[in-house]
Amino acid sequence: MEIKENFVTFLWIERGICKSDICENDIKRYVKVLGSDDKAQLTIMDEYDECVEVFSLSDGFNWYLVSECLDEIDSETAGFELHIQKSSTSEIMTVYSWKAFFEYIENLNLFELLNWIWKLIERCGKMVLYVPLGEELYVETKSMIVSSKMEDVDYKEKISAQERDKIVKKVRENVYVKDDRLISLIPEDFEIIESRGNNEFTSVLNHLQLVLCIACLSNYTEIKEYSVRYDMRGYKLVDGEYCIRDAKDVSQTSGVLYKIVQWVYVDDFNVIDKCNIVRNILSLYIRKSWLEIGQEAYTAIISGYKVYLKSSVDNYLQIKNEVVDKITDISEKIVLVAESISTRVRNNLLALASFFITTLVVNTISTEKIENIFTKDITVLSYVFMIISFGYLLLCNWEMKKQKEKIQKIYESSKQLYQDVLCEEDIRNIYCGDTIYNEGIKLADDMMKKYNIFWIVSMGVVGIGIWILYMAQLQ
Template identity: 30%
Template structure:
């Protein structure tokens, strides 16, 4: 107020009193006296330069019922002085001069001036619930955070939430904590709660939770009460603001709790506990699980007596304990699920080895067939008269060609069956992954069902299949050439 008082003293000297009022958008002051004097232009300019450049300063001087003379900051002073001098010249003994000061506040660099803290507090306390929320919403929705700077060197005051700081310029500015993701918080609220007035207020509990409490208990209690209301809007199943001061909410938990608060009358206790519950719910983890557990516990710890609403101090501890038990049960289920998946994946790897082993067994069987056939020919001929001469007769040669043809068909079928098994192998992997899609989150699915492992197993099968197929084919060709040569050149 020193700046304001200095301005009035320039015109009235020792002034009797100054009537003042202030809100977020403007400051108004007036005083009346029988005599007025014109300060020097330099004095007036120096005084006006003390006002922040972001604000518009308007002076009105009137005499009795005459039309007032108006002066705007940065206007020509001489013209203003000439008109005031006319008033001085025509005044009589019963005349009264009235000086009115109007300051239109403008927000610049997220800063708004406060000229009289007591007047602003009176204005804030006089607002209805709807009016206060509307005013704050207009501030923070445009700027996300705001500094209310007290323009009084004689005042040392500081109070801060995460988006609103009320402080004297002398005290400096409290550094805001990390910026708030307002849109995300509101979007999450809309997904789990039904706040009927969501389209009207872009507010969050952080706007009212005091991270630095002031020395003024009335201001602290006001912010605590609004913090309780907005936190409830983010936690309760249904809530709404209606009329000027009524707030209704309902919790559906172990019990159903319905309550209606009168902002001007009711006492709301433990807003800090409720804010901490809100912070825990909306911080990390599964939002649906947390909100369900919190509502259950709040309905057990919520008490309403006459015009007083209480939430027990240990409510958050009960919620955290319940959540630990819930997580433990979930972890056991999670470990069980992972073990089952691990067993499945191990079986998959074993199947890849079995597919390669099947191909190897096919070659062994094929070799056994060749060995049995050709050994029988050798043994049969060794027991005959000619012994080893003319082993590959025409009939045996044709039979050998037939066996080699069957072996070739067997090779092709083995390759086809192996490819079919590879595709089935892949299908089983992705089908199992799809089954757990609703149970595990996307990152878990990626970490557990690693497609790189699947691809490595498939490459292993394909590589072994190619090697054994080449060996098999080489064997067929070699035996075929041997039969041809021995049958042509006995």
Template identity: 25%
Template sequence: MKNITEILHSLFLSKIKNLSVTERFEKLIIKGSLDSEISISEDHKRLIENFFRPLNDRWVLLFFINEGEPYAETNNCISDDFVFKLSDVRPFEDDALSFKFVVQKNILNGACNVYDFSAFSLWVKNLSPLSFLNSINKTLTSNLFVNFNIIEQQETNLFTERVRVNDQAKSQKELNSSWEYFHFDNSKNYPYKSADFKITSKAGHFDELENKLIILRNLFSLTSILDVTYLREDSLNFQLHGLKRHSGEVLIDNLDEKFSIYAEINEWVYASESNISDKIGLVRNIISMYKKEESLAIDNSAYDSIISGYKIYLKENISKYIEVRGKLNDEVSRVLIEIRESLNELTVNYQKSNFLYISFFLSVFILRTMNKVDFQDVFTKDATIMFLSLLVISFIYLIYSVILVLTNRNRIKNRYEKMKLKNTDLLTEGDISKILNDDDEFKSELKYANRKIIGFIILWIVTMVIFYGALKFLSESI
């Protein structure tokens, strides 16, 4: 597409002299002087109008004689009255004819049109990084990004989350001025993080803008790594609390490529939401050792030290984790053993009860049958009463044994829950649940215990009923 100055040359059909082009974020101003001949054709009038129609910016063209008040003026179109006034100009030999073309940019949906790439690049180059950010800050905070639409170089492309060139894609990430792991005094005015200014793709060259973005990325890497930071004019004041304590200031203009190590560290720290506190603590300790007293610059080897330190930290934590898991599994095993021992106690009590009245039954039966020919009336009244008493005692013993086992079972359940609760200071509830397989083994053991208790109760009662039936058949008094 044509450059705006080329269109103006065509418009006046004359050679423009002393051309001056100034372009900023919000405005374009073109000034120049003209030959005495002034002529505007219909074709070129339509050319400038068609050029601006899809761009939504407001423009004004002013014509001067001898730098006085505007002789002719037109807004957003080349009016017939404007053309008539220009064609009626009959300047004297020493008259100076000049014009001023002003475009007031309408920043709509974050889009800022750039009409003269060279002039705009010069404006960006002459700004400090913080001044550049201030010029676009209102658009960034309201629209989440700004896109520089370079009219004459549509093939140029650059993308970051907040600043783009010829890329109108919507930003997916909201701004956040509240941070948990550091204190940046100016976060309300500058709610940005390092990743907002990371260049993820580009085509063509816009070196001046790229340099500003690199510095801004490094700046917000420092604000989110160091403990306390605040801006004062064009410098960043900081406090670092690591193994060594440091404080000082660094010029923002100096945060060039040699500080990009901080951007790499920042990206690693905040790559995921897990272990950020542990990571940033380790980073501050290592930076405090690598940092030189007179500068915030650190050697690239600091990054390797951080990664290695974190691996050692993880290895130590994994060892502790495995140890905790082992202890948890050991405690579960002990709980399960207690459940089984409780069931064994019920078995022993059943056997003791059976042995008691079986031995009595057999003793009476043998003694009586030795003196009798048949098996009727083997048990006398006294023996019958004694055996019935044993059956009653056995039933009471059954109730006692069952109550004892159920009480012990509930005690073990409470102990199991307290054991899980005790380990929540070292493991998450989800991790504990995963280790214990959602209590599957414990629940399975309880189900087995409950079935076995019911089985013993039935077996005990059936045994007593059988012995009572035998007693009824063999007793002389029932």
């Protein structure tokens, strides 16, 4: 008996057997578990392997017709082919002979196997293999499930497209894989959640997970026929080739490396720094093979990162104090500029007040009485001084505007200086969302507004008073 199976076809061939040995139950058990979208046919052949009859089994099965066909064959021996065309669009792939199917995937090279798995995950969101015949079988990861019981099949995706894209993007930013289509797969796809039954498929998953972990942690990776070529630059250069056929059990190593990959890429915090620390430490542990990596390597990486964070925190606090001091200086500078210009506006008002007081005193001394103070000449001169004073006020406001723009540029430049060492969120937090700066601007604006209003009210009152006195003198 010859059985062949891959991801699109199943073929069972028997030659030169007694007609009486072609058993109805053997055929029926395949028909019973036939996938809803699969097509099946039974071909009866004579002793010369010539086709006698072809029966379609997809729309029902009638053994009586097969039995009649066998009776018509003169020879005592016959042959048959059971051919099942499996659907390439169904969410579930029915595997009719696990042994034949496993031989098929073992004969695929590494590149073909990874591509085959990715096509199924990409098309359906999850790779689902239903193995209804044979021993009990159950293997589950976040992206695939293999089960001998339909009730155990779970279609729900555990890795969303958004999660996958996020991880893939971060991996591609930190590593180079010669054919980066394979990075669409991630080590999490092969992390075994549950496994039951004597099943060699878990070993395949562990090997594939190890390959992807190597790709996610090395600087350079190239997937070959049955191996992965890697180059990792840490404290020392580590390069070589890992062959998936070199070791039978890699579950311990793949488990440790998976924890490391999860730790590096699980969030957006310090991914580049984490990659550098991992490569530095792993380069010290890998002498000949990645299989030398154990739990102690993971522990060393976590400890090394804590030491790195401690030194980084000291530098971070120093930078933060520098930034806070700079913000405070800028805010104080705004207030000082506002006070300086406000003082000049105040002096402007005092100069006008001195002019009017002097005019009043001189007129009183010369006439020995307080009357006819604002003659035509003095009135005109007073309004000229008021116009000049107003022009000076406008000049002070323009100068204040220019000073604010200059300080704004200094403030924004200070932010740019720290973008190489701090992330945007850190800069936003340290600068308190520009609260301190905005408060300084508001204080300066309020100060200038107060003096502007005071000048306008004062000059309005003085101008009206001069006009009333002048008109009174004319009468």
